Amino acid sequence: MKQKIKKGNRTPRERRRNFLLCLGAVLIAVVFLFPLYWLISMSFKTDAESFGKIVTYYPHSFTLYPWRTNFSDHEFLSSLKNSFVIALLSMLLSIGFGVPCAYGMGRYRVPGGRGFMLAFLVSQMLPASLMLTPMYLIFNKLHLLGSYLGPAIAISSGSVPFIVVTLRPYFKSIPTSLDDAARIDGCTVLQSFVQIMIPAIKTGIITVLVISFLGGWNDLAYSMTFNVQADMRPLTANIYKFQSKYGTKWNCIMAYGTILVLPVVCMFIFLQRYIVGGMTAGAVKE
Amino acid sequence: MKKLTMQQKKRREGYAFILPGFAYMVVILGYPLLYNIVLSLENVNVKTFAGKSYTFVGLQNYAALFHNATFLLILKNTFVFTFWCLVFQFTIGFLLALFFSKRFTLAGPIRGMILVAYMMPMSVTALLGKNMFDKSSGVINDLLLRTGLLHARADWLLQPGTAMAAVIVMNCWVGIPFNMLLLTSGLTGISGDILEAAEVDGANHWQRFWKITVPLLRPAIMAVLMLGFIYTFKAFDLMFIMTSGGPLNSTDVLGTYAYNLSFKQYEFSMGSSAAMVLFCILFVIGLFYLKMVAAEDQ
Numbered sequence: 001m002k003q004k005i006k007k008g009n010r011t012p013r014e015r016r017r018n019f020l021l022c023l024g025a026v027l028i029a030v031v032f033l034f035p036l037y038w039l040i041s042m043s044f045k046t047d048a049e050s051f052g053k054i055v056t057y058y059p060h061s062f063t064l065y066p067w068r069t070n071f072s073d074h075e076f077l078s079s080l081k082n083s084f085v086i087a088l089l090s091m092l093l094s095i096g097f098g099v100p101c102a103y104g105m106g107r108y109r110v111p112g113g114r115g116f117m118l119a120f121l122v123s124q125m126l127p128a129s130l131m132l133t134p135m136y137l138i139f140n141k142l143h144l145l146g147s148y149l150g151p152a153i154a155i156s157s158g159s160v161p162f163i164v165v166t167l168r169p170y171f172k173s174i175p176t177s178l179d180d181a182a183r184i185d186g187c188t189v190l191q192s193f194v195q196i197m198i199p200a201i202k203t204g205i206i207t208v209l210v211i212s213f214l215g216g217w218n219d220l221a222y223s224m225t226f227n228v229q230a231d232m233r234p235l236t237a238n239i240y241k242f243q244s245k246y247g248t249k250w251n252c253i254m255a256y257g258t259i260l261v262l263p264v265v266c267m268f269i270f271l272q273r274y275i276v277g278g279m280t281a282g283a284v285k286e
Numbered sequence: 287m288k289k290l291t292m293q294q295k296k297r298r299e300g301y302a303f304i305l306p307g308f309a310y311m312v313v314i315l316g317y318p319l320l321y322n323i324v325l326s327l328e329n330v331n332v333k334t335f336a337g338k339s340y341t342f343v344g345l346q347n348y349a350a351l352f353h354n355a356t357f358l359l360i361l362k363n364t365f366v367f368t369f370w371c372l373v374f375q376f377t378i379g380f381l382l383a384l385f386f387s388k389r390f391t392l393a394g395p396i397r398g399m400i401l402v403a404y405m406m407p408m409s410v411t412a413l414l415g416k417n418m419f420d421k422s423s424g425v426i427n428d429l430l431l432r433t434g435l436l437h438a439r440a441d442w443l444l445q446p447g448t449a450m451a452a453v454i455v456m457n458c459w460v461g462i463p464f465n466m467l468l469l470t471s472g473l474t475g476i477s478g479d480i481l482e483a484a485e486v487d488g489a490n491h492w493q494r495f496w497k498i499t500v501p502l503l504r505p506a507i508m509a510v511l512m513l514g515f516i517y518t519f520k521a522f523d524l525m526f527i528m529t530s531g532g533p534l535n536s537t538d539v540l541g542t543y544a545y546n547l548s549f550k551q552y553e554f555s556m557g558s559s560a561a562m563v564l565f566c567i568l569f570v571i572g573l574f575y576l577k578m579v580a581a582e583d584q
Contacts, residue, residue, distance in 0.1 A: 021390035028382065032400045035414050035459060038425060042417070055428035101307025108300025116308055118576065123315050125572045127520030129541035130561040133548040134318035134325060157315040160307060189299050218407035220523045225549060236409045239527055250417055257410045264405050272398055275405060276467065 039261065042254035043067065050251035066255035069246075075230060076242070080259070082148070083234035086223060087216030089152035090159065094212040097156070098163030099205070103193055105164060106171030107179075117168075120161040128221040131157065136225055145226050151234075154222040159212040166211075170204035171197065207274040210267055217263060235260050325558035332552030340555075347559035356535055357543070357560070364539040364564075367454060368518045374458045376511060379465025386466070387473045397470070404463045412527035415456035419443050446536030449529050453537050457524055461517075465510050472506025473499070505578065512575040516568055540564040 010018070042050055043066050044059040070076045105116060135154055136145070144150035174197060182192035198205060217234075224237035233241075235256070246252040268275060290298070326347055328340040351357045386397040403411070418425050419442040430436035442448045476499060484494050500507070522541035525531055531538030531546070538546075540560060548557025 018390045021385075021388055022392045024385065025390070025392045025396040028385070029396045029399055032403065032459070032463070035411075035418065036402065036406075038418065039410070039414050051423050053422055055423065055425055097307040097310045100303045104300050104303025104305075104307075108296060108303070110297050110300040110304065114580075116304060118580075119308070119311070121576055121579065122572060123311060125516050125568060125575075126315065126319070127522070127541060127564065127568065129520065129522050129544050130322065130565050131315070131318055132545060133554055133557045133561060134322040136548070137325070137330075137554065138318060138321065153314055157311065160311055164307065189302075193303075214405060218409070220407070220409045220526070221545070225545070236407055239409055239413060248423075250420075250423060253413065254417065257413045260410050261406055264407065265402060268402050268405055272401075276398065276401060 043258045045251045051248045066251040069252050079235045079238045090155040090216035091213045093156040094159035098160040102164045102167035106168040120164045124161040132225050150226040151223040155216050159215050163208045167204050170201040322558050326562045330554040360538050360543045370454045371457050371518045375461030375465045379462045382466040383469035401463045408523035412524045415528045419452045449537050468510045472503045476502050
C-alpha cells in the first residue's frame with residue numbers, strides 16, 4: 001500500500017508534479033474567489049473609482065467611507081438587527097422541533113417511520129415560491145404579516161426537514177450501550193436525550209445550528225413577501241431599497257453586500273468542516 | 287389497568303419525540319400546500335379578496351396560463367436556464383472533483399475555499415452579478431476588452447440572450463462547488479485497489495475512467511443531477527435581484543413569475559396555479575430521487 005509520502009522522501013519528479021498541481025489549484029481558486037474579492041475590494045473604493053469608465057482591480061485610493069455610510073444609516077442598522085433576529089428565531093424554532101424529531105426517527109422503530117421520512121424528504125424540496133401565496137394569505141388572517149415570527153416560521157419549514165434528514169444518521173450511529181448505561185444510572189428518557197445523546201453528536205448539532213442560522217440569514221423571499229415595511233425587513237429584503245438610495249454608488253452597495261456576506265465567511269472559516277458535513281448530508285449516502 | 291409491554295412503551299417514547307416536529311410540519315407546510323391547491327382552483331384576487339367566499343373555477347386558471355404566451359415563454363426560460371446550468375455545473379464540477387481527488391499539498395484547503403460561494407446569500411451573488419456584468423463599470427466587459435475578446439462594451443443585462451447567459455454564469459458559480467462536493471464524496475468511496483488492479487491489467491487512463499470510475503459513481507452522478515435540477519429549477523432570488531426577470535421577461539422563471547402574479551398583480555389564484563406547475567415538475571423529478579434514496583436506504 002502507498003503510504004503518505006513524506007516531504008523529504010519525494011523524488012524530484014514527484015516534487016515537480018506536486019508543484020504543478022498546486023499551481024493549477026491556485027489558478028482555480030483565483031478564478032472562483034475573484035467575485036468575492038471583487039465584492040470586498042469595491043467596498044473600499046471611492047465614489048469616482050467605483051463608477052468610473054476606468055475599471056480598477058484594487059482600491060487605488062483606499063477609503064472606509066462606504067462602510068461608514070452604511071453604519072451611520074439607521075435604516076441599515078435596523079435591517080441588520082432584523083437579519084439577526086429572524087435568523088436566530090428561525091434557528092431556534094427549527095432546532096426545537098427538528099432535533100427531538102431526528103432523535104425519534106433515528107433511535108426508535110415506529111410504525112409509519114418510513115412514511116414520516118418520505119414526508120420530510122419531500123418537504124425539503126418544496127420551493128419558497130410555492131409556499132409564498134398560501135402562507136401570505138394564512139399569515140394575513142393570523143396577523144403574522146409584518147412580524148419577525150412570520151418569516152421565521154416559514155424559513156423553519158425548510159430547516160426542520162433538513163435537520164431531521166441530517167441528524168438521523170448521527171443519532172442512529174450512537175451505540176445502544178449508551179442508552180443502557182443511561183438507564184442504569186437512573187436517567188429518564190428526556191434526561192438521557194438532553195444530557196447524553198445530544199452531547200454525543202456534538203459535531204452534527206453544530207452543523208445544523210450553523211446551517212439553519214445561515215438559512216434564516218440568507219432568506220430573501222419569505223421576509224420580503226411577509227414584511228412589507230422596510231423597518232421590519234432584514235438586509236436581504238432591503239437590497240432594492242438601498243440600491244435606489246445609493247444609486248450608482250456601487251462602493252456603498254458592495255459594502256452592504258460585504259456586510260451581508262461577513263457572517264457567512266466567518267462561519268465558513270472557523271466552522272468549515274461542520275458546514276461541509278452538512279452540505280453532503282442527506283444528498284449522498286456514505 | 288393493563289401493563290404496557292416493553293415494545294409498546296418504546297413506541298410511545300418514539301412517537302413522543304417524532305410527533306411534535308411532524309405535527310409542526312403538517313401545520314406550517316402541509317396545510318399551506320393543500321390550501322395552495324384549493325386557491326389554484328378558485329378566483330382569489332385583489333377584487334374578491336375582501337369577500338368571505340370565493341368561487342370555484344375548476345381548472346380555469348391553469349387553462350388561462352397555458353393559453354398565455356408569456357407563461358409559455360417563462361416555462362421555456364426555466365427549462366433553458368436549468369438545462370445550461372446543469373450542463374456547465376456538472377461538467378466543470380466533475381472535472382474539479384477529479385482534479386482535487388489527486389494527492390497534492392493544497393488539494394484539501396483549496397477545495398474547501400471554493401465552497402464558500404455555495405454558502406453565500408443568493409441575493410449578494412445576484413448583486414455581484416449585476417455589478418460585474420454592468421455595461422460601463424463592470425469588470426466582465428473590462429476583462430473581455432483587455433484580452434481582446436470583445437471590441438466594444440456589451441450591455442449584458444439589457445439584451446435578452448446575454449442577460450440569460452449572465453444569470454446562468456452567476457448560478458454556475460454557486461452550482462459548481464456544490465456539484466464538486468457531492469461528486470468528491472462519491473469519488474472517495476471508490477477504492478484505489480480496483481483502479482490499481484485495472485492499471486496492472488493494462489487499462490489506460492481513459493478506459494479506467496469510463497469503465498470503472500463512471501459506473502461506480504453512477505449513484506452519485508444521478509443524485510447530483512437530480513438535486514441540481516431541483517435546486518436550479520426553483521431559482522428565484524438570483525433573477526429577482528439581478529435582472530428582475532427582464533429584459534422583456536427573458537430571464538423570468540416560474541418562481542419569479544408566480545411571485546409577480548401574486549404580489550405585483552395581486553392575482554393570488556393565478557400565482558398559486560403557476561406555483562403548482564412548478565411544484566408538479568419538481569415532484570416528478572423528486573419522485574425519481576426519492577426512489578433512489580429509498581433503494582440505498584434498504
